[in-house]
Amino acid sequence: MADRAEILLVMWKDHREQARQHENQRGIMTNVLVLLSAAVVAMIAQLGLQPDAIPLTVTLMAVGSYGAVAAAKYYERFSASSAQCHHILTQLDDTEPTLHLVADRLEAKQRQRMEFKVTSRLNLSHVWLVLFVLLVVAGGILTVLCWR
Secondary structure, eight states: OOOHHHHHHHHHHHHHHHHHHHHHHHHHHHHHHHHHHHHHHHHHHHHOSSGGGHHHHHHHHHHHHHHHHHHHHHHHHHHHHHHHHHHHHHHHHHHOGGGOHHHHHHHHHHHHHHHTTTGGGSOHHHHHHHHHHHHHHHHHHHHHHHHO
């Protein structure tokens, strides 16, 4: 039977791949929804701000709403995989204390925070969420303008 460290490494690699997959899927989804939103805005511009464009403005709000929920879910899955990775690193440290994996990770994180004082405070999931909320707001504003 494989030793404990080998098993933990395989598990760590699996969870890292899952975390990466969630981020890749979120990125692809964001690209598709931004492209779709751009096409909807272009169609609204073609029609002009009139009542006939309201179905398009509602579509823009729906795309933004879906994107916000999906991005939040992708982040939740990414966080779960990352938490598993951290737990496994702790177990690896317990198995082989000379590795200092958790301490080294914490030190690197602290250096990163010192170098990027402002942006390190931003949660990346909030950045994506704001993008999609702005699409909802833009759709709402365009809807109101089309009613006039």
